[in-house]
Amino acid sequence: MLLFKKVSTLRNHLESYRAAGRNIGFAPTMGALHEGHLSLIRQARAENDLVVCSIFVNPTQFNDPADLEKYPRTPDKDKAMLEKVGNDVLFMPPAAEIYPPGPATPLAIDFGQLDKVMEGKFRPGHFAGVASVVKRLLDIVEPDRLYMGQKDYQQFAIIQHMIRSLHLPVQLIMCPTVREADGLAMSSRNVRLTPAFRKRAPQIYRTLSTVKQLTGDFPPSVLSSRALNELTTAGLRPEYFEIVDGATLQSLSQWDKTTSAVACTAVWAGEVRLIDNIILK
Numbered sequence: 136m137l138l139f140k141k142v143s144t145l146r147n148h149l150e151s152y153r154a155a156g157r158n159i160g161f162a163p164t165m166g167a168l169h170e171g172h173l174s175l176i177r178q179a180r181a182e183n184d185l186v187v188c189s190i191f192v193n194p195t196q197f198n199d200p201a202d203l204e205k206y207p208r209t210p211d212k213d214k215a216m217l218e219k220v221g222n223d224v225l226f227m228p229p230a231a232e233i234y235p236p237g238p239a240t241p242l243a244i245d246f247g248q249l250d251k252v253m254e255g256k257f258r259p260g261h262f263a264g265v266a267s268v269v270k271r272l273l274d275i276v277e278p279d280r281l282y283m284g285q286k287d288y289q290q291f292a293i294i295q296h297m298i299r300s301l302h303l304p305v306q307l308i309m310c311p312t313v314r315e316a317d318g319l320a321m322s323s324r325n326v327r328l329t330p331a332f333r334k335r336a337p338q339i340y341r342t343l344s345t346v347k348q349l350t351g352d353f354p355p356s357v358l359s360s361r362a363l364n365e366l367t368t369a370g371l372r373p374e375y376f377e378i379v380d381g382a383t384l385q386s387l388s389q390w391d392k393t394t395s396a397v398a399c400t401a402v403w404a405g406e407v408r409l410i411d412n413i414i415l416k
């Protein structure tokens with residue numbers, strides 16, 4: 136595996152691959168890698184000639200400086216894991232490579248309601264930061280395919296909108312959420328859970344699964360209230376639990392109003408904020 140820290144040397148390297156007609160699969164991450172990230176790399180490995188992974192803890196998507204500070208960083212372990220799954224190129228830029236000094240160039244994209252609801256409501260500025268870093272990384276790597284996880288469903292919808300509205304020449308691929316044996320969605324933040332909250336956290340997926348089973352039998356609002364109660368009773372602090380249209384991310388009032396529905400939630404497990412979702416139909 137080759138490691139690049141500078142945009143210019145990475146670009147030179149990738150240019151020769153592209154010129155030889157080889158295609159490139161790309162998975163952007165913030166590091167502290169786990170099996171969820173590796174599933175993206177494995178799928179990219181199976182579908183492309185060259186696989187590029189980036190590790191960049193993007194400061195512009197953290198609305199809370201303490202959260203950025205506490206974000207886990209395990210570069211040596213990450214490199215070893217990437218080697219094992221056959222990743223070809225690792226891009227680990229310092230912040231100044233991605234955000235050169237001088238006035239910032241904002242990304243002017245209207246996301247409509249997509250960045251106003253759920254995570255957008257509770258983490259102001261978060262998606263502007265995500266879209267801006269993904270756009271910069273796409274401009275640098277110029278991949279044929281971009282791999283992202285269902286785990287961050289709203290993020291996926293935002294990036295899909297960006298790709299469509301700017302006609303970016305990349306195919307976006309959603310990879311299923313990888314879970315621990317007890318159902319907890321893998322996340323870099325899980326290492327910060329205390330043993331007591333680690334025990335409670337699998338309730339998130341149990342609740343999501345129950346909602347899926349009951350889909351269609353009760354109105355969405357009844358299922359959301361029930362889910363909020365269940366999570367609270369389990370000793371967690373849900374920030375939201377929403378059943379939304381899978382494309383517009385607007386709250387659903389009736390099941391027959393849409394062909395695609397997703398239940399999304401954000402939950403505090405002690406001091407750690409976890410998100411998860413399940414596709415209902």
Ligand code: AMP
Binds near residue numbers: 163
């Ligand atoms: P992150 O490092 O948290 O920014 O995540 C990088 C990419 O990995 C994003 O596309 C995430 O959606 C994806 N990802 C994170 N956790 C999981 C998981 N448990 N299963 C599948 N994909 C994941």
